[in-house]
Amino acid sequence: MFDLDRWQEIMSALKKNKLRTFFTAFGVFWGVFMLVVMLGSGNGLRNGVISDFGDFATNSVFMWTRPTSIPYKGLPRARQYNFKNDDIDALRREIPEIEYLAPRTQGGGFDGGNNVIRGAKSGAFSVMGDYPEWNLIDPVVVYNGRFLNHADLNEKRKVAVIGNKVFDVLFAPGEQAIGQYIQIQGIYFQVVGVFKPKNSGVNFGGDKERSIFIPLTTFQRVYNWGDIIGWFAFTSKPGTPASVVEEKAKTLLKRRHSVAPDDPQAIGSFNMEKEYNQMTGLFSGISGLIWIVGIGTLMAGVIGISNIMLVIVKERTKEIGIQRAIGAKPWNIISQIITESVFLTTFAGYVGLVIGVGILGLVNYVLSSSGAESNMFKNPSIDFNMAITALVILVISGAVAGLIPARKAVSIKPIDALRYE
Amino acid sequence: MIRLNGINKSYITGNNQLHVLKGIDLHIKAGEFVSIMGSSGSGKSTLLNIVGILDNYDTGDYYLDNTLIRNQSETKAAGLRNQYIGFVFQSFNLISFKNAMENVALPLYYQNVNRKKRNRIAMEYLERMGLSEWAEHMPNELSGGQKQRIAIARALISKPKVILADEPTGALDTTTSYEVMQILKEINQEGITIIIVTHENDISHMTNRIIHLKDGLIESEVLNGKHPVVK
Numbered sequence: 206m207f208d209l210d211r212w213q214e215i216m217s218a219l220k221k222n223k224l225r226t227f228f229t230a231f232g233v234f235w236g237v238f239m240l241v242v243m244l245g246s247g248n249g250l251r252n253g254v255i256s257d258f259g260d261f262a263t264n265s266v267f268m269w270t271r272p273t274s275i276p277y278k279g280l281p282r283a284r285q286y287n288f289k290n291d292d293i294d295a296l297r298r299e300i301p302e303i304e305y306l307a308p309r310t311q312g313g314g315f316d317g318g319n320n321v322i323r324g325a326k327s328g329a330f331s332v333m334g335d336y337p338e339w340n341l342i343d344p345v346v347v348y349n350g351r352f353l354n355h356a357d358l359n360e361k362r363k364v365a366v367i368g369n370k371v372f373d374v375l376f377a378p379g380e381q382a383i384g385q386y387i388q389i390q391g392i393y394f395q396v397v398g399v400f401k402p403k404n405s406g407v408n409f410g411g412d413k414e415r416s417i418f419i420p421l422t423t424f425q426r427v428y429n430w431g432d433i434i435g436w437f438a439f440t441s442k443p444g445t446p447a448s449v450v451e452e453k454a455k456t457l458l459k460r461r462h463s464v465a466p467d468d469p470q471a472i473g474s475f476n477m478e479k480e481y482n483q484m485t486g487l488f489s490g491i492s493g494l495i496w497i498v499g500i501g502t503l504m505a506g507v508i509g510i511s512n513i514m515l516v517i518v519k520e521r522t523k524e525i526g527i528q529r530a531i532g533a534k535p536w537n538i539i540s541q542i543i544t545e546s547v548f549l550t551t552f553a554g555y556v557g558l559v560i561g562v563g564i565l566g567l568v569n570y571v572l573s574s575s576g577a578e579s580n581m582f583k584n585p586s587i588d589f590n591m592a593i594t595a596l597v598i599l600v601i602s603g604a605v606a607g608l609i610p611a612r613k614a615v616s617i618k619p620i621d622a623l624r625y626e
Numbered sequence: 627m628i629r630l631n632g633i634n635k636s637y638i639t640g641n642n643q644l645h646v647l648k649g650i651d652l653h654i655k656a657g658e659f660v661s662i663m664g665s666s667g668s669g670k671s672t673l674l675n676i677v678g679i680l681d682n683y684d685t686g687d688y689y690l691d692n693t694l695i696r697n698q699s700e701t702k703a704a705g706l707r708n709q710y711i712g713f714v715f716q717s718f719n720l721i722s723f724k725n726a727m728e729n730v731a732l733p734l735y736y737q738n739v740n741r742k743k744r745n746r747i748a749m750e751y752l753e754r755m756g757l758s759e760w761a762e763h764m765p766n767e768l769s770g771g772q773k774q775r776i777a778i779a780r781a782l783i784s785k786p787k788v789i790l791a792d793e794p795t796g797a798l799d800t801t802t803s804y805e806v807m808q809i810l811k812e813i814n815q816e817g818i819t820i821i822i823v824t825h826e827n828d829i830s831h832m833t834n835r836i837i838h839l840k841d842g843l844i845e846s847e848v849l850n851g852k853h854p855v856v857k
Contacts, residue, residue, distance in 0.1 A: 210728070210735055217723035527719045530680060531780065532708025532736040534701045615700070620680040623719070 215545045218517050229513040230553035232506030237554040237595060240499030241561025241587055247495050249568075249585025251488040256583050259404025260344045262305070262440045263481040266451045268458070268474045269436035277465035286462050286471075288434040290425075295461060296437070300453045302445040305341045310334035310424050310435040312390070321375065321417065322388040328374040330367075331416040332389055334424025334435070342438050343404075345413065350383045350398030357420040363427070365389065366398035370414040387417075392427045394419060447478035500598070507550060507602040514546050514610035525614050526622025539611040546607025547600055554599035558592060627656040627787060627819050628677060633686035635672055646672045647683070648842035654821065656787070659814040661822040661830040664839035670823045671792060673839065677821065678711050678790045679703045691787060708736055712781025716793035718773040720765040726776050727752060727761040733784040744783075751779040755809070771802035778809060788819045795829055807832045 219226045272283045293308050312332050319327040333339075340352050347366065357364050365387065367375075376382050382396045394417075402413040425431060441450040455472050458464075464471040518525070525538055565585050572582065617625075635647040646669045654660055664670045675681035676688065679695055688695045690710060698706070707713075712733075720729045727748045734744035752758045755775040765773055774794060781789050791810065795803035807829060814820045822833060830836045836848040 209741060210724075213723065213728075523719075524721060527715075527721065528732070528736075529704060530678070530707065530713050530719075531733045532704055532784065534704040534736065536701065537704075537736060618681070619700075620675050623680070623715075 211541060211544060214541060215548055218521065218545060219549065221520075225513065226549070229509050230549055230556075232509040233503065233550050233553040233599070234506070234557040234560075236499070236503030236506040237557030237599065238561045239502050240495070240595060241558055241592075242564055243495045243499055244492065244587045244591060245561070245565040245585040246582075247488065247492045248587060249565075249582045250491070251485075252585070253583040254484060254488075257404055258481065259402075261404055261477070262342045263477055264443075264447045265342050265438060265440045265477045266447050266454070266474060267436060267438050267477070268451075268454060268472055270462075271470055271473045273464055273468055274470040275465040275468045277468070278463050280463055286464075288437060288458065288462075290432040290434065292434065292437070292458060292461060295457060296439070296454060299457055300450060302442050302450050302453065304440045304442045305338045306437065306439040307336045307338040307342055308421060308434040308437050309336070309339065310421060310430055310433070312424070312428060320390050321371070323375040323385070326375050328371065328415075330371050331412075332424070333416055333418050334421035334430070335418045336421055339418070339438065342440055343413075345400040345402050347398045347400045350396070352398055352400070353418060353420055358422045361422045361426055362420060363392065363394045363423055364397045364419065365394040366400055366418040367396055368412075368414045368416045369399060369401040370412070371417055372399050389417060389419070390428065441478075447476055451476055503554075503598070503602070506553075507606045510546055510550055510603065511606035511609060514542060514607055515613065517545075518542060518610045518614045522614075522617060522622050522625040526617075526619050526625065529619035530623060535615040538615050542611035542614055543604055543607035546610070547603035550603030550606060551596070551599050554596065558595060562587065562592070627658075627691060628652070628654040628821075629687075629689040630677075631687045633673075633676065633688060634684045635669075635676065635681070636684060646842055647676075649686070650842075650844060652837070652844065654819060656819055657814070657817050659811070659820050659834045660837060661824055661833040661835070662837045662839060663823075663825060663827075663830050664845075665825070668839040669842045670839045674790055674792055674821065674823050677788075678713060679707050704736070708733055708784055710787050712784065712786035712789045714774070714777050714781050714789060714791035714794045716796040718765070718770070718777045718797070720773055720776060720780075722765055725762050725764050726757060726768065729765065729776055730779045730783055732780060737784065747783060748779070751783050752776070755779050769802075770798050771805060774798060774802075774806050775809065778806070778813070782813065782818075786818065788821065789813065791820065791822045793824055794822060795824065795826065803829065 270286055270288060272285055273280070274282055276282045288308070290308075293306065296303060296306055310333070312334075319329050320332070321328055321330050335353055336358065337353050337355060345352075350366070352366055353364070356362070367382065367387070372382055375387060376385070382399050385396050386393045387396060388394075400418075421434075425433065437454070439450065439454070441447045451474055455474065456466065458472060459466055459468065462471075525533075529535075529538065565587070568585055630650050630652040633647055633650040633652075634645070636643050636645040638644075650673060662670045662673060672681065676683050677690075679690075679698075682697065690706070695706070713719075721732065724732065727745055730751055731741075731744040731748035734747065735741075739747075749758060749761060752761050755778065757772060757775055757779070760768060760772060760776075765776075768776070774797075778789075778794075789810070794810070795806055798806060803826075810820055810822070811832065820833075822829070824830050834849070838845040838847070
């Protein structure tokens with residue numbers, strides 16, 4: 206494999222017609238280059254979209270009430286109803302597959318009027334009544350202070366965790382917000398934390414950065430919501446599909462609120478797992494397509510190599526005849542030609558791989574240095590395994606490409622090869 | 627060294643069968659210097675190819691150094707050629723991308739001798755041919771006589787028992803031809819059997835035994851270039 210004479214022979218064969226060698230190698234180069242760039246772009250697209258989800262629990266389900274559409278138990282259709290505090294315990298008790306349960310109420314910010322005041326500053330923000338579990342479903346980074354906890358809920362404390370844009374509006378830059386009081390819809394709350402979102406792609410009830418989280422129990426008491434819950438968010442335990450929990454919760458909530466079991470409208474829900482799976486399924490499809498197209502392009506290049514190797518063998522028939530007359534065994538000839546083919550394929554492919562990765566790196570650099578926060582395209586790259594896979598495919602296809610010409614070379618009898626002009 | 631009994635060989639081209647060798651009986655002892663003569667189509671090259679294990683024969687027996695040579699695999703044939711036989715061709719058949727020394731060393735490459743050692747041995751043989759200062763030159767920079775001497779060095783390097791030369795002087799002028807024949811004679815004097823195919827009378831008369839082929843049969847033999855032995 207690594208002896209000088211063999212490489213001398215390979216180089217001489219390839220140098221004999223440099224332009225032809227170049228074009229042949231270009232076919233493989235282009236195949237690998239396209240494969241790498243396409244795979245990298247597919248990954249970029251996937252990374253971009255999936256980073257929109259951030260740490261959002263992808264096995265989560267959201268559920269809210271809607272007017273009923275079927276009369277049931279003497280109750281009319283189009284009846285409005287609400288989830289209640291009791292439902293929280295019932296869900297936890299009767300559906301063990303639920304991992305985190307976060308009921309939520311939501312108010313303010315929609316009508317455009319300024320609802321939050323601090324001294325001379327004021328702004329219009331969404332106000333959420335929350336459970337601490339919310340931070341396990343759509344996590345935020347509390348970069349100053351803390352998130353809500355169960356003590357806040359039990360004691361119905363008037364504390365608030367505010368979004369970074371809320372801070373920007375109500376506080377001067379660098380000002381310490383923790384411990385300060387803000388007036389939310391007429392009631393004073395103490396700020397205990399400032400957060401910024403981990404993702405910007407998923408929002409419920411307004412921009413998170415412009416939201417204020419307060420304890421759900423406090424919300425219900427100070428804004429006269431009684432025991433009404435706005436909506437439920439929950440996640441399934443690992444191993445249980447979210448859709449199972451979704452169905453069970455719907456059945457339970459319908460029974461508890463005297464809604465017809467077959468009412469399709471009365472409970473609205475959103476299944477993040479389903480959306481996420483559709484998305485990842487789409488990307489798997491895209492990358493499958495890329496592999497098919499990429500391998501096809503690569504194969505075209507490899508077939509080109511095989512063709513050229515046939516021509517080279519034909520041109521060198523006499524030379525091969527001489528070598529065989531002075532003692533070259535068929536295996537010497539076969540391995541020589543296969544090495545040549547593998548070398549040409551792998552070299553061209555490797556250049557394609559390097560340039561492809563280089564282009565992806567350049568795109569990455571331009572994307573990140575321009576500072577544009579692109580939502581659709583992020584960190585286009587191929588992983589190391591893919592690169593290794595591509596190289597292995599190259600070596601194998603190079604060997605296959607060399608096989609037919611090599612067999613042809615030894616199928617000619619040495620005496621015929623010697624006479625060949 | 628070489629014993630041929632009733633060798634028949636025919637080529638089939640399409641529907642035609644061409645009977646080239648029609649029962650050759652020939653015995654060449656070790657150390658002989660033999661030339662095979664005949665008009666074109668007489669089968670002399672075919673005979674040389676069979677003796678050189680480049681071609682198969684149909685019927686008969688061929689013993690090389692008391693070993694029966696018949697229907698061996700191509701790998702085995704390559705090994706036998708490498709071990710027993712050195713070839714010298716009319717058109718020299720040097721490998722164009724290898725320099726003189728590498729060309730001479732090539733048979734040792736197929737014996738897996740390492741590069742350093744085989745190049746050293748190749749230099750010794752080049753020196754014998756008086757070509758050591760041409761060692762680094764490529765074949766296209768050399769004259770016909772030089773090329774043929776390199777080819778002879780290449781044939782000798784594997785220490786063969788037999789040298790087969792197919793028209794070794796066919797592409798050379800008279801002076802160079804005689805030089806090449808002188809070299810072959812010296813090699814013969816070291817005990818190596820040499821068989822030359824030629825159609826030049828003066829060349830054949832420098833050998834010790836002349837075999838005339840005609841239409842696939844041995845027509846006559848001349849010993850020492852003196853008295854013809856009619857079979």
